[in-house]
Amino acid sequence: MKHLPTLVLAAAATAALAPIAVAHFTLMEPASWLVENNLGDPQKLGPCGGTTPNPGMPSNAVTKVQGGQKLHIKVKETVYHPGHYRIALAVNARTELPPDPDATTRDSDKGPWSVSTPISSPVKPPVLADGLWQHTSKQADPWETDVTLPNINCPHCTLQITQFMAEHGYNKDGGYYYHHCADLAITADASKPVDKAWPAAK
Secondary structure, eight states: OOOOOSBOOOOOHHHHTSOOOOOEEEEEESOOSBOOOTTOOSBOSTTTOBOSSOOOOBOOOEEEEETTSEEEEEEEEEEOOSEEEEEEEESSOGGGSOOOOOOEEEEETTEEEEEEOBOOSSOOTTEEEEEEEEESSOOSSOEEEEEEOOSOOEEEEEEEEEEEESSOBOBTTTBTEEEEEEEEEEEOOTTSOOOTTSOOOO
16 A cells, blocks of 8 residues: 555645535445445444434444455545545454544634544554545545455454544534444455454454
8 A cells, every 4th residue: 555644634725714514424335334324324423423312223234254355445425525534443342443533623713623633654453544535625436445354253343434524623423533334254264374463353
């Protein structure tokens, strides 16, 4: 993977004068662990979506995958906002997922306004990819990539996709981030060594 900048730059100054916009995205692949509407809601709360008044309805979807192989990720930004995405994996509990990085903000007449946030480069467990799909303009097509899964046995892994929103006001449930997750059942490839950088499933 190409090395990415350590910070996402703010959008153009004209965007800073726009009213607060609410960014949204849907998790198209793998299947989301929550039932999402056409905008991807509910998705604000970390680490895996929902909101305070609406924790969401589990989809009960579990994606079975092979360890050491590539997993296709596909998301669609349904309401545009500049920013980028991060992908992480928890083996035993969602508490293993990394916290949302602190955002650099500036003052505005509507309160704190997000400018940038650190991007991990290179990534290390539990992060699989960071700084994905950096953008400052709307894209109609879905964002897609492949990430290589660790070669582990993990019957109840959680794959997390987070969206950092630049030029955005603070929201009480998710700060400057939106969150989606997918439940994975990973079976290690017996022809390859088990990846010791990741914890063993309990």
